[in-house]
């Protein structure tokens with residue numbers, strides 16, 4: 098069945114391109130990388146902000162410390178200036194009691210004193226022992242010249258006070274400007290630090306006051322206060338001071354190795370700089386905390402993204418695999434020679450064609466648009482649609498696979514199809530579709546019908562049928578075979594046909610039979626077979642070979658009929674045609690054949706032969722007196738007697754009625770006549786003997802005419818005619834005698 102439009106698959110699938118499934122993962126990786134980059138940028142910015150914030154606080158602290166230190170030191174210097182003024186305005190004064198009183202409760206000053214030009218401590222606000230300070234730097238710097246500047250010394254351990262102090266000193270002059278000594282104020286460096294220690298510095302914070310001589314006047318941390326430490330040449334602070342009077346830098350501490358942020362600045366008017374430092378780790382601690390949070394969140398987001406990517410990858414891979422499986426199933430669906438249909442069930446319980454393969458369209462003889470979404474009764478006849486509906490309903494009701502063979506009328510004709518209905522669930526218990534898979538049995542059923550017919554014919558036929566396989570083992574026989582051979586099917590199955598061999602035919606016979614089968618594919622002939630009970634019977638046997646589609650010989654089919662009866666009948670007919678039914682002697686025809694053959698032989702061999710024509714004398718009287726049957730019996734006896742007195746090689750025949758003929762062969766030319774006449778006499782004598790029939794004696798005679806070859810003729814007609822003529826002459830001459838033909842008898846031939 099051809100459809101008008103080309104048949105297209107009812108489901109079309111767009112293939113998923115290879116590698117697409119990796120895209121979500123790649124996207125997730127890219128997003129993760131971008132996220133991390135963004136977080137890094139944000140964190141870097143936050144770090145900058147945090148550092149800037151730290152530096153600002155540091156600047157503030159440094160300026161505060163600087164201000165405090167500067168105030169302290171300038172206060173001390175002012176006291177020194179006052180003392181210097183007092184000393185120089187009132188030379189010789191050795192008591193500065195107002196200074197002593199003023200400084201009585203000062204926590205800044207360790208000591209205020211005046212050192213004479215000889216270096217001896219002349220006055221101090223605190224009790225002191227006589228001590229010479231000539232060697233001290235804060236004394237020495239003023240001896241040679243008056244700089245007019247206050248000198249701030251490195252921290253020294255006071256010889257008088259026994260305390261660490263920084264010496265601020267100014268030169269004292271006589272009125273003439275010559276060196277008169279040095280006013281010195283010892284400031285407690287702890288004073289500079291104490292306030293910050295009392296307030297409490299943040300861990301890791303450092304404050305320092307450093308002279309241009311690289312010596313730290315004081316260094317305060319949250320834990321301790323150090324005095325008099327000297328910075329090494331390569332110290333970062335020195336490098337920074339070298340570059341500018343104030344600024345910021347970041348470096349590991351020369352003392353404890355801690356990485357710090359530093360702010361430094363020059364103390365105005367003093368050869369001192371102030372530095373403040375924060376432990377970078379402390380400054381960045383909030384940032385680090387936030388950074389950890391950000392990174393934790395980013396890591397979690399990355400993990401979520403990657404997991405999502407992996408999940409999508411897995412899902413897409415599964416989808417591709419499922420797609421491939423669907424495509425494979427679809428290829429099978431499309432290429433299947435069996436019709437496949439998916440019917441959708443509507444809420445009303447009616448079924449509509451949803452999907453179908455080309456084979457289904459071919460079967461229905463419809464175009465796709467004539468089936469798609471159409472109900473059953475628009476595609477099938479009402480009766481067929483109803484039967485199909487019932488089958489589908491049964492499938493839905495039972496939830497089980499149903500099978501049914503249905504003969505349906507399609508536009509192309511009736512088709513017998515075995516349908517398998519499979520319920521299809523919609524993901525729940527509800528059966529939304531039913532798949533129908535068909536197998537067209539029309540041809541099979543027709544073949545089965547033909548086979549059944551063939552079987553019936555074979556079973557009914559009167560001819561025996563025997564089928565053997567290629568190895569000539571019997572596997573099928575019909576009832577006629579059993580009847581003909583006496584064997585039951587199970588007695589011959591798996592046996593060789595040789596069990597029917599009669600032994601009549603030699604190996605050559607069977608060899609020719611096989612040759613004919615191999616070359617022509619069939620053989621026909623008469624065969625003698627052996628019945629199960631042992632008797633032989635003749636068959637007309639037809640053997641045909643069967644071959645499969647590839648030409649391989651698969652079977653031999655033997656069909657044979659029992660022709661024993663026919664053979665006997667033919668033999669009888671043959672006999673009747675050539676022999677006399679009463680006496681069983683050859684009849685006229687056979688005798689004439691034999692004479693012809695004998696003439697040919699005689700001619701070849703140069704021998705002679707004699708032909709006798711004999712008619713009984715007085716036979717009619719037997720018939721008349723004793724009846725025809727008795728006459729028959731007498732004729733039989735006469736025939737026996739004639740035969741008995743002749744040689745085996747001589748031929749005797751009955752021509753009909755009471756006429757007989759005799760053929761004598763191989764006669765010597767010299768003695769042929771005598772031999773023949775002697776034979777004629779023996780015949781007559783034998784016939785003359787009385788015949789006892791039913792207790793009655795009968796006597797008949799015989800008149801015999803003889804013709805010789807080659808003397809009297811060279812053909813059967815002539816010889817017969819002349820022998821007959823001689824026989825008539827013998828009758829005429831008194832009967833019961835023989836007479837040879839002579840030319841004188843010729844006029845009688847006419």
Ligand SMILES: Nc1nc2c(ncn2[C@@H]2O[C@H](COP(=O)(O)OP(=O)(O)OP(=O)(O)O)[C@@H](O)[C@H]2O)c(=O)[nH]1
Nearest residue numbers: 713714715716717718720725726728729753754755
């Ligand atoms: N019983 C019997 N008689 C036959 C048969 N055929 C012919 N006859 C009879 O044989 C007889 C032959 O006749 P004839 O030859 O004239 O009788 P015949 O008595 O021998 O006479 P002649 O030949 O003159 O001696 C006839 O009576 C035929 O009816 C036969 O098959 N059986």
